[in-house]
Amino acid sequence: MLFDIGGVLELADDGVWQKRFSQSLRARSGLDDETFGARVDAADLPRADIESGVESEYWRRLGDALGFDDDTRAAVSAEFWDSYCGVANAELQAYARALPVHVGRAALSNSMDGAREQEERRFGYSRLVNPICYSHEIGAAKPDPTAYAAALSAMDADASDVLFIDDHQVSIDGAAAAGIRGILHSDNATTIAAIESFLATRS
Structure with a gap:
C-alpha cells in the first residue's frame, strides 16, 4: 500500500488552510496585497517543496521580506506547521x-x-x-x-x-x-x- x-x-483541509495561512500572513505584515506580493516575490524563497536543508533559510527570507521580528517569524512558522499537519x-x-x-x-x-x-x-x-x-x-x-x-x-x-x-x-x-x-x-x-x-x- x-x-x-x-x-x-x-x-x-487541503486547499483551504493554505488560503487561510496566506491571509494570516498578509494581516500580520500590514501590507496591501500588491506590496505583499512584490516583497514575497523579491524574497526569492527556496523551493522548499523539492529541496532539503532550506527550511531555516525559507523562514528567514520570508520574515525579512515582510518585516517580521524573530518572535513573529517563530509564530508564523508554528502556525504554518499546525495548519499543514492538521x-x-x-x-x-x-x-x-x-x-x-x-x-x-x-x-x-x-x-x-x-x-x-x-x-x-x-x-x-x-x-x-x-x-x-x-x-x-x-x-x-x-x-x-x-x-x-x-x-x-x-x-x-x-x-x-x-x-x-x-x-x-x-x-x-x-x-x-x-x-x-x-x-x-x-x-x-x-x-x-x-x-x-x-x-x-x-x-
Whole structure:
C-alpha cells in the first residue's frame, strides 16, 4: 500500500488552510496585497517543496521580506506547521496499522522541508509507514513521474503490485501513467473497501 499523507493519513483541509495561512500572513505584515506580493516575490524563497536543508533559510527570507521580528517569524512558522499537519485520520491510520504483516505500507507525499520531523513528532509515521518518500527529499513532487519512480525504488516493488491512495485526481493520474493502480480517497469506508478488494485479488 502506498499512501499519500496530507488529506489521507492526516486531515488538514487541503486547499483551504493554505488560503487561510496566506491571509494570516498578509494581516500580520500590514501590507496591501500588491506590496505583499512584490516583497514575497523579491524574497526569492527556496523551493522548499523539492529541496532539503532550506527550511531555516525559507523562514528567514520570508520574515525579512515582510518585516517580521524573530518572535513573529517563530509564530508564523508554528502556525504554518499546525495548519499543514492538521489532525490524524485516526480510523485510516488504525486500519493501516492492522494490515497483515506481509502487506507493505509506504507513503509518497508532496511536502515542505521540515515535514518529516514535524509529522514524526505529531504522528510517529515511522512506526506506521516505511519508506516515507517526501518530495523535498527526493527532489520531485507528484505528478512528476520521477516521484513515483523514487517511491517504487524505495519500496523495492513493481508498479503492478502497488495500490496508491491519494486525495487528488492529478496524483492518481500520475500514478496510472507510471503503471500504478490508484484510488481517489474521499472517505475512509470507500478507501478501506478498495484496499480490501485489491488485497483479495492477491490472496
